[in-house]
Amino acid sequence: MSVLKNKIAALVVISASMVGFCSQAFAEDYQKLLNMCIACHGVDGSNEFDSIPNLKGQNVQYMVGQLKNFKADKRQDQTMSKVAKLLTQEQMQAMAVYFNTGKEQD
Template sequence: MKKLVFFASALAISAFSAQADMPPQAAACVACHQTTGLGMPNLAPSIAGMPAAYLATQLKHFQTDERQNAIMKPMAMMLDEAGIQATSEWFASLTLPQPTQPAFRGEKNPQEITDLGEKLAYLGDWERDLPSCVACHGPEGVGVGDSFPHLAGQHADYIESQLKAWQAGTRAGDVNGIMGVMAKKLTAEEITAVAQYFANVEAK
């Protein structure tokens, strides 16, 4: 019982600390993305620890309708340039659990990969000019730079919804339009499989 009380207290202190440092512009964001920035399945994606430049770009895309979302559009429109910067930097400062020993391409035996999602993530399908996801998003989808966000541990429903958004043309603005091209080559089964694969990457 004492351990449970201590653990609950630690979580409360952590949440309070995060709220204390939170800029006022981010107050509306945490209703869905939470003070941890880890979001909630079927509601909001994890954005904790993402590069501030990436987050700022996405907010601007919501403002300009390069990304179309009925909830995020009005939220983004409430922010001016300073608000976008402050909000992005705060979420970027939050801790994002990541795989401790991500497997790089070449470290996995292609013959041993049987899961459809893992195949797409690590091998792609070159017969369809479909490169692997990790070629851009990094080993196990840990994210690379300001343009390729983390996928490891991201909510499966969010990954799936974004791939479908690129297919439908309701999301754009990615580097050289790569994701729009790649998403259109995926079947519904493949989208679900790759989303489930990255969502279940073990992070610590």
């Protein structure tokens, strides 16, 4: 019985550390990718470039939808089509939430 308990305990530790590892990898990739978005769209999603849309406060579902469209080539843009192909659905969602809340928004 105690052997089984130890095995279960070991499994719990292993799976917990795997979850930790995955979310750390997610956080690192996410931050790198987000820095790229920010370079064009602005740190809070608002920017002064005429050709780059403001994302600050934009609807989350809309943004995720557009990113999926870029990824699936249903919407084409020289940059965004390439950028969106790097993103997982999880990252799209997290980025959309980031720009929707707009870090510097009050």
